[in-house]
Amino acid sequence: MATCEVCGNEYLRAFEVHMAGRVHTFDSFECAIQKLAPTCGNCGCRVIGHGIEAGMDVFCCAHCAGVAGHADARDHLTV
Structure with missing residues (x-):
C-alpha cells in the first residue's frame, strides 16, 4: 500500500x-x-480543464482573464 x-x-x-x-x-x-492543478488568477478555483493562459497567469475562463486585465482573452469558440 x-x-x-x-x-x-x-x-x-x-x-x-x-x-x-x-x-x-x-x-x-x-x-x-x-x-x-493550478488556481485561477482571478477567482481562485482549481483549473482542471484547459483553462486560459494570459501573460504569466492561468485563468479558468475568459471572463476571469478579462477581470484581471486581459481584455483580449477568449474562450474556445466553435464554428
Whole structure:
C-alpha cells in the first residue's frame, strides 16, 4: 500500500503522477487536483480543464482573464 501525500490515507489502489521530474502519490483524483492543478488568477478555483493562459497567469475562463486585465482573452469558440 502507498500513502497519499495530500490526505495521508494508506490505500491499496493509490497511483503515481509523474510531473516536472517529480513523482507524486495520491489515493484519489480529488487529492491529485488539490495538489497539482493550478488556481485561477482571478477567482481562485482549481483549473482542471484547459483553462486560459494570459501573460504569466492561468485563468479558468475568459471572463476571469478579462477581470484581471486581459481584455483580449477568449474562450474556445466553435464554428
